[in-house]
Amino acid sequence: MNYSSILLNNAARIPIIGFRTSTIEDPIQLKLAMEAALKSGCRHFDTNNLNKNERIVGKVIERWISRGLLKREELFITATLPMAGVHPERVEIFMDKSLKNLGLDYVDLYLIQFPVTVKYNEIIDLPVNEMGEIQTETTDLIEVWQKMEDMSDYSRARAIGVSNFNKDQILRILEKARIKPAVLQIEIHPYFQNQHLVDFCGQKGITVVAYSPFGSPRTNPFNKEEGSLKNKTFNVLEDKTVISISEKHSKTPAQIVSRFLVHMGVAIIWKSSNTSRISENMDIFNYSLDKSDIIKLKNLDKGDNARTNSMALKGLLEHPEYPFK
């Protein structure tokens, strides 16, 4: 099997393809999808406890390890600090919660999910007031990053990183950091290539992980529920250019898009709950795109207009650290 990885600045390797578990809400569906991903060779899992499904992820991992099918060190597990945890006094609490749910001693990567703090609430991830605004708090990114560094010192997270941070926020972290972020996880797909941030991270030795690589074709149910003011969806997989390149190489549109993003030098995490699409998404390394294909795909970029995950929610938009202004 041809399965590649990228060297991180903490000297660990992140597998280029990862499976994103967090939007599969049904426990049986998640278990079946993870089994299919593992059988297809996937060893990189990106988790987020938003849908309270870390325990299922942990159970599947435990089953594979206890049956001798897998060693912990073969896996790359990412967990995420939610917005309620973006507070110096809460980083360790959320880290330990995730480790307990996952049944692990450490994660390979711990990410700050979004650079804004929301009020801590045991039950609701994004608490709203009577005006329908998300209840936020003051955010001190430097103090939070120092606590992330502690998680690395305590060997609970092998690597630490950030998600949805903009260039200015990353620069502020770099200025004060004892441990540099290893990863920036951001939205990237052919319509929204985010090339300036990818280039900037390349210069700073930060690996980029692309989320929503297919442009999140069936939209983001989370943002819909929360009433995003800007959220859009694009079906990159139905794009005429992508389809014509896929026909030329006898590959699927998803395989073309994945291969293109790998060519950009980023790792990718996708979600699928369909077993045949999971094995299709893992099978992208046995061909390469031509120069002319790359040029055509590069030209699909629509810039910031094609961001699907704006998190443009009342209350968040007005926060001084809202990253997508």
Ligand SMILES: NC(=O)c1ccc[n+]([C@@H]2O[C@H](COP(=O)([O-])OP(=O)(O)OC[C@H]3O[C@@H](n4cnc5c(N)ncnc54)[C@H](OP(=O)(O)O)[C@@H]3O)[C@@H](O)[C@H]2O)c1
């Ligand atoms: N750090 C963050 O803040 C973060 C990270 C990741 C995502 N997100 C959020 O989560 C939302 C959803 O993102 P996502 O990761 O689900 O996006 P995605 O991976 O680009 O798209 C997932 C969708 O693509 C379909 N799909 C997967 N493989 C396919 C294939 N080979 N052919 C055709 N369709 C395929 C899946 O359907 P099936 O399941 O039916 O296959 C699923 O509906 C985003 O808008 C974003 O808001 C946030």
